[in-house]
Amino acid sequence: MTGPIDRIEEWHLTPSDEAQIARLLRAAFDDAGSGRSYYQQRHHLRLVLRDPGIVGHVALTYRAIRMGAALVDVAGLAEVATAPERQGRGIATRLLAAALAEVRASAADFAVLFGTSPLYARHGFRAVGNPLTHVPVHGQYTGDVVRQDTPGAQNDMMILRLGRTDWDPGAPVDLLGTKF
Numbered sequence: 001m002t003g004p005i006d007r008i009e010e011w012h013l014t015p016s017d018e019a020q021i022a023r024l025l026r027a028a029f030d031d032a033g034s035g036r037s038y039y040q041q042r043h044h045l046r047l048v049l050r051d052p053g054i055v056g057h058v059a060l061t062y063r064a065i066r067m068g069a070a071l072v073d074v075a076g077l078a079e080v081a082t083a084p085e086r087q088g089r090g091i092a093t094r095l096l097a098a099a100l101a102e103v104r105a106s107a108a109d110f111a112v113l114f115g116t117s118p119l120y121a122r123h124g125f126r127a128v129g130n131p132l133t134h135v136p137v138h139g140q141y142t143g144d145v146v147r148q149d150t151p152g153a154q155n156d157m158m159i160l161r162l163g164r165t166d167w168d169p170g171a172p173v174d175l176l177g178t179k180f
Contacts, residue, residue: 002051002091005098010042020054021046028081039079040137040178047098049091055083056091058099061180062108067130068171075103075162076180077113096123100160109163114156114179125158128167132157134175 008017021037029039038059049056061076077099082091100123103111113120116127132155136143148155149172159167 002049002055002086002089002094004050005095006048006050007098007102008046008048010044010046013037013046017046017048017054021048021057024054024057024081024083025079027084029079043076043078043180045102047095047102049095051086055086056095057081058092058095059180060099060102062106063176065112065176066172066174068168070165072110072165073108074110074112075106075108077103077111078180080113080115080117080119092119096120104162107163109161109165110167111160111162112180113158115158116156120158123160125160127156127158128169129155130157130169131172132175133172134179135177137178 013021018037022035025037025039026035041061043059043061045060047058047060048054058080059078061078063074063076064071065074066072077096080092080096082089096119100111111125113125132148133145135145157173161167
């Protein structure tokens with residue numbers, strides 16, 4: 001039986017939690033983050049499942065992005081990870097449900113993530129192909145601005161509407177920074 005989900009604000013991560021999350025991400029994503037508890041940039045909130053150590057994780061980031069001419073508040077979900085030996089036991093499903101409860105209680109208009117897992121579609125996310133601008137971070141160094149200008153681009157972006165704002169499928173999207 002897996003334990004409760006802990007909600008940890010980024011600045012309250014303990015060194016032990018940082019190390020456990022880094023190990024989990026390395027195991028789940030083949031060295032994602034190179035030993036850090038995050039891939040490109042720190043987040044605002046972490047949800048972790050312990051049994052007894054951390055066996056599941058999701059990170060949440062709250063920020064504004066540009067969709068066409070409008071600034072839109074979004075909750076970015078990232079680094080949804082389950083320990084490889086624990087996959088298939090509903091850990092990611094529980095964490096994603098808890099993350100969505102968090103973002104639904106926020107002022108965000110959309111939840112946004114980059115991924116292709118059918119798990120996301122089961123929770124209401126849908127793929128969008130907007131032209132996309134973002135800044136990658138590789139090895140803790142800022143890369144060049146990336147623009148995927150083709151409408152319908154395969155950028156693995158998925159969205160879930162939370163507020164009253166409609167998603168404009170043809171509008172260019174500028175993440176105003178890194179992917180989540």
